[in-house]
Amino acid sequence: MSGVVPRIRLRGLCKRFGDKQVLDGVDLDVMAGTSMVVIGGSGSGKSVLLKCILGLLEPDAGTIEIDGRNLLTLPQRERETLRQRIGMLFQNGALFDSLPVWENVAFGLLAQRRLTRRTARAAAGDYLAQVGLAESVGLLSPAELSGGMQKRVALARAIAAQPDVLFFDEPTTGLDPIMGAIIDGLIVDCVKRLGSTALAITHDMASARRIGDVAAMLHHGRIAWSGPAEQLMTSGNQVVDQFTHGRREGPIQMELRR
Amino acid sequence: MTSLLDFLAAIGRGAIGACRVAGAVALFAVEGLSHLIRPPFYWRLFGGAFVEIGYFSLPVVALTAIFTGMVLALQSYTGFARFSAEGAVANVVVLSVTRELGPVLAGLMVAGRIGAAMAAEIGTMRVTDQIDALNTLSTNPMKYLVAPRLAAGIIALPLLVVVADILGVLGGFIVSTLKLGFNVASYLQNTLDFMQTMDVVSGLVKAAVFGFVIALMGCYQGYNSRGGAQGVGAATTAAVVSASILILALDYVLTEMFFAR
Numbered sequence: 001m002s003g004v005v006p007r008i009r010l011r012g013l014c015k016r017f018g019d020k021q022v023l024d025g026v027d028l029d030v031m032a033g034t035s036m037v038v039i040g041g042s043g044s045g046k047s048v049l050l051k052c053i054l055g056l057l058e059p060d061a062g063t064i065e066i067d068g069r070n071l072l073t074l075p076q077r078e079r080e081t082l083r084q085r086i087g088m089l090f091q092n093g094a095l096f097d098s099l100p101v102w103e104n105v106a107f108g109l110l111a112q113r114r115l116t117r118r119t120a121r122a123a124a125g126d127y128l129a130q131v132g133l134a135e136s137v138g139l140l141s142p143a144e145l146s147g148g149m150q151k152r153v154a155l156a157r158a159i160a161a162q163p164d165v166l167f168f169d170e171p172t173t174g175l176d177p178i179m180g181a182i183i184d185g186l187i188v189d190c191v192k193r194l195g196s197t198a199l200a201i202t203h204d205m206a207s208a209r210r211i212g213d214v215a216a217m218l219h220h221g222r223i224a225w226s227g228p229a230e231q232l233m234t235s236g237n238q239v240v241d242q243f244t245h246g247r248r249e250g251p252i253q254m255e256l257r258r
Numbered sequence: 259m260t261s262l263l264d265f266l267a268a269i270g271r272g273a274i275g276a277c278r279v280a281g282a283v284a285l286f287a288v289e290g291l292s293h294l295i296r297p298p299f300y301w302r303l304f305g306g307a308f309v310e311i312g313y314f315s316l317p318v319v320a321l322t323a324i325f326t327g328m329v330l331a332l333q334s335y336t337g338f339a340r341f342s343a344e345g346a347v348a349n350v351v352v353l354s355v356t357r358e359l360g361p362v363l364a365g366l367m368v369a370g371r372i373g374a375a376m377a378a379e380i381g382t383m384r385v386t387d388q389i390d391a392l393n394t395l396s397t398n399p400m401k402y403l404v405a406p407r408l409a410a411g412i413i414a415l416p417l418l419v420v421v422a423d424i425l426g427v428l429g430g431f432i433v434s435t436l437k438l439g440f441n442v443a444s445y446l447q448n449t450l451d452f453m454q455t456m457d458v459v460s461g462l463v464k465a466a467v468f469g470f471v472i473a474l475m476g477c478y479q480g481y482n483s484r485g486g487a488q489g490v491g492a493a494t495t496a497a498v499v500s501a502s503i504l505i506l507a508l509d510y511v512l513t514e515m516f517f518a519r
């Protein structure tokens with residue numbers, strides 16, 4: 001295993017906002033073809049971690065490697081090319097409300113000049129079908145969709161460019177348990193179909209177990225635990241146990257009282 | 259002594275903050291302009307912004323211009339009558355409208371209508387992660403959101419000012435001929451005699467600069483908005499206020515450049 005280069009490798013990643021040290025030396029490896037779930041409480045820096053990898057935030061220190069190449073030291077053009085291999089499902093969907101659904105789905109394909117508008121429209125119908133939506137939905141505006149449908153459209157948009165790496169930011173937030181399970185199922189299907197590497201952040205334990213092959217717990221700006229996702233409930237780690245079982249007493253609670 | 263130092267420190271902090279904002283706006287403007295000459299170009303977005311700024315602002319600019327021209331004729335007439343110089347009304351109307359009132363009033367009207375809309379739209383995109391989503395979809399937000407609006411502002415406002423100039427002069431003509439008893443032919447002759455190319459051109463150059471400033475401040479404030487609905491509201495207000503002040507300040511600078519001896 002030691003000779004294998006991880007698809008994503010983070011070392012000593014730090015990010016501070018004012019007095020708050022959000023990330024304080026995050027080390028994380030995500031192997032190609034696996035689904036990693038990062039869990040952690042609200043405000044623990046999960047979204048910041050994703051945004052640093054995506055280049056939406058500049059880390060203060062550390063390295064971010066994709067297939068062994070440090071994103072932070074690459075020339076701008078190469079960095080952009082590498083990041084084109086990443087798809088992202090945002091927490092609230094982040095659909096472009098000025099565009100119809102089909103154009104949202106095909107946005108990346110049109111931006112990369114891979115398709116004409118006519119063929120992109122047909123391709124969008126295919127991707128909508130993959131997330132269980134009818135082609136006619138493509139003509140609607142995002143504001144006309146329910147929360148679950150918006151998540152599906154956002155998932156279709158994320159997979160449309162057939163990325164090597166997929167990021168999911170709280171994919172089930174705001175959804176009822178059944179719709180959450182449906183979205184998780186679609187995520188697993190899409191990741192398997194594309195053969196992608198997935199990195200999801202969530203505080204929904206059911207979702208974490210459904211999506212993840214491996215899991216990691218972010219606490220105090222560092223990875224406090226990592227291991228197989230099925231061991232999340234029986235990790236033996238005090239921080240993870242308190243979080244996964246939702247206990248009031250424990251190290252996380254003690255920190256809040258200080 | 260301490261209070262004096264506190265007072266000076268507060269002034270210093272304000273000055274540093276103002277310089278920081280000015281620098282940020284300048285860098286934003288340079289980056290936005292640089293995307294006007296670097297492909298890819300988003301023609302559809304430019305077209306949409308152009309129609310929004312140019313076509314949909316026509317009614318408000320037209321009404322403002324025509325009433326301003328009418329008031330100008332009335333006021334000039336009553337003022338000049340004291341010196342028996344009523345004949346200068348046509349000259350004053352055409353000079354004021356083409357040099358100053360056309361571009362400035364059109365600029366202020368468009369700043370209120372378009373600057374606010376741009377800041378609100380881009381600000382909402384910022385707080386709902388749509389701008390981050392653009393980044394993840396191989397699209398530079400400055401190129402996609404800002405550059406087309408800057409180009410549309412620069413091109414649309416001069417065209418609006420052409421309309422404002424015509425309607426402003428028409429407003430003065432209507433009042434002068436129908437109410438004040440001026441002869442139609444001599445009023446038109448006076449207007450044409452005193453209208454100079456430089457007056458019109460300077461007004462159009464001002465309009466292009468104002469169009470740029472309106473789009474720039476709308477985009478800048480929206481792009482940098484933070485904190486949900488309240489942040490978007492603050493960005494909208496800041497876009498209109500900053501664009502309006504800049505229009506008036508730049509109007510003086512440009513007038514100085516064109517006409518100062």
